[in-house]
Amino acid sequence: MRILTASDRALLVEASDLDEAMRLNLAWQDVPGVVERIPGARTVLVRFDPLRVSAPELAAVLSSTEVDADHLPETGEVAVPVRYDGEDLDEAASLLGVSTEELVRRHLAADWRVAFSGFAPGFGYVVSSDPLFDVPRRSSPRTRVPAGSVALAGQFTGVYPRESPGGWQLIGRTDAVMWDIDRTPPALLSPGTTVRFEHVRESARLGGDRDEPPSAASRPADTDAGAQGLDAPSAVEVVRPSLQLLVQDAGRPGYASLGVSASGAADRRALRDANRAVGNAVTAAVLESVGGAVLRFRGPGVAAVTGAVGAITLTEVDGAARAITHGEPFATVDGDELTLDHPDRGLRYVIAIRGGLDATPALGSRAADTLAGLGPMPLAAGAVVPIGDVAPHPVAPDALARELPQPGDVVDLEITLGPRDDWFTPAALATLTGQDWTVTPRSDRVGIRLDGDVPLERSTGGELPSEGAVTGAIQVPPDGQPVLFLPDHPLTGGYPIIGALTDSSLDLAGQLAPGVRVRFIVKETS
Numbered sequence: 384m385r386i387l388t389a390s391d392r393a394l395l396v397e398a399s400d401l402d403e404a405m406r407l408n409l410a411w412q413d414v415p416g417v418v419e420r421i422p423g424a425r426t427v428l429v430r431f432d433p434l435r436v437s438a439p440e441l442a443a444v445l446s447s448t449e450v451d452a453d454h455l456p457e458t459g460e461v462a463v464p465v466r467y468d469g470e471d472l473d474e475a476a477s478l479l480g481v482s483t484e485e486l487v488r489r490h491l492a493a494d495w496r497v498a499f500s501g502f503a504p505g506f507g508y509v510v511s512s513d514p515l516f517d518v519p520r521r522s523s524p525r526t527r528v529p530a531g532s533v534a535l536a537g538q539f540t541g542v543y544p545r546e547s548p549g550g551w552q553l554i555g556r557t558d559a560v561m562w563d564i565d566r567t568p569p570a571l572l573s574p575g576t577t578v579r580f581e582h583v584r585e586s587a588r589l590g591g592d593r594d595e596p597p598s599a600a601s602r603p604a605d606t607d608a609g610a611q612g613l614d615a616p617s618a619v620e621v622v623r624p625s626l627q628l629l630v631q632d633a634g635r636p637g638y639a640s641l642g643v644s645a646s647g648a649a650d651r652r653a654l655r656d657a658n659r660a661v662g663n664a665v666t667a668a669v670l671e672s673v674g675g676a677v678l679r680f681r682g683p684g685v686a687a688v689t690g691a692v693g694a695i696t697l698t699e700v701d702g703a704a705r706a707i708t709h710g711e712p713f714a715t716v717d718g719d720e721l722t723l724d725h726p727d728r729g730l731r732y733v734i735a736i737r738g739g740l741d742a743t744p745a746l747g748s749r750a751a752d753t754l755a756g757l758g759p760m761p762l763a764a765g766a767v768v769p770i771g772d773v774a775p776h777p778v779a780p781d782a783l784a785r786e787l788p789q790p791g792d793v794v795d796l797e798i799t800l801g802p803r804d805d806w807f808t809p810a811a812l813a814t815l816t817g818q819d820w821t822v823t824p825r826s827d828r829v830g831i832r833l834d835g836d837v838p839l840e841r842s843t844g845g846e847l848p849s850e851g852a853v854t855g856a857i858q859v860p861p862d863g864q865p866v867l868f869l870p871d872h873p874l875t876g877g878y879p880i881i882g883a884l885t886d887s888s889l890d891l892a893g894q895l896a897p898g899v900r901v902r903f904i905v906k907e908t909s
Contacts, residue, residue, distance in 0.1 A: 384399075387803075390883035390886075392431060392433055393430045416436025419637060421501065422574075424508070459576055461559075462579045465557050479517075495509045495511045495577070497509050497573060499574050500574060503547060505572065510539055531558060537846070570641050618768060622677040627753075627761060629672075631648040633654065646758070650671075657733045660711065660778065661737040662712075664739070667771075668739050669733050669734060672734065675722070678720065679718065680716070680721070687735050689733045692729055694723075697715070699716070742758075744758075754829050797888045798884055800881070804882060812881075815857075822900070828869050831866065839865065849877050853868070855883045856868045857884075857903075867892060869893060
């Protein structure tokens, strides 16, 4: 095997093939210091805790693994009814050198099994032993693939659990629900499951738009029995939302096997600072606001605003207005309104309220994952979010100020190279760190799209089999303009990753507004 650097907290292990990758993934379930494993088509991404194990120590343990020769465990069988009328059915058949009828027949006859999950919750990479199925992705990905689309790419079949962008070849559609958080397990196509595709020619249900199952709680919210109780129930009402107003917390790590990323606050430091200011646990749920907004408080409370820097005003119920200091806790009464102006520096405000937001959790977290559709929906005008009654600490009026960039500023972001820096020319590696990259408006919590005068040139052509990606990964699509992954990124992808931000640079990346310029600095290793 070959072990590559994926970030300062992750290694990418190359296997000889999919089968070996699956066996290695199982063999590393109990390796000390490993936080999470994300299998890919020929790789396993291994995230680790650097306080428990160093990268060289972990690499030595991983490289000494003896792969079990036994068969991989099976986890049951499911039937997926398919209407074979996809937009790319004829093209896929042509690429494979068979008729559409032959493609459908062999798709139905093949023995399919879910190898791993990724991209989005409920998206299973389903593989068969039929050598026919090896289909290139579309040269130009679609911006909208309907939920329930059955598709081919490489040696895999997949079903899109919800509407999303995608570059796979669409051969059909199904009404089978791929992801339902109230089901055990939530993913219909979980790793190890045998899949039988069934031909549906006529169906009253197939052919229209599919309803996606709503996000709902599968586990109760964590509570602290020893915490200080608050006297009165409270809530916060959205009077005017921002460009994107979300409930966020520390995220939901540990569900990579279901295709679920950790998500969570884009600026983790701002989350911790805001919660400390009001006496919450540092992981409590907060509001994350891209740009200005107006909020109304119901009931008495204490709040604080961190993250982006801009004018903050509290208009009291009697009409008096006063400026609020960034990072300082302030008291509120029923009817007070908080106005956040457009930030002067940074991008995302974080608003914490004593007791924490009591939004409905999903998989043990209240974080809104915009790619997966997990957690609370984005908040619109009129939305009311209840405030919890758990505040284990006193308020802390000493939050430290931060220097955040404004459009036109140049910021340095520290990176490690790899795992696929060898897919790029020496000139591209020099360009990566030698020129400034501008944050474009086509950026969100999934990723920051960057623009540079000179695109990054690849030395290796062809497609990269899907493999895991970390938050902070710098993925390079065919146009050579990098995409910097943020917390809601897909777990796996097929474009090469040239480098990744170090953990210390992730919070700053979450505060980069369009127009900010980025300079990548390679981390020196001892």
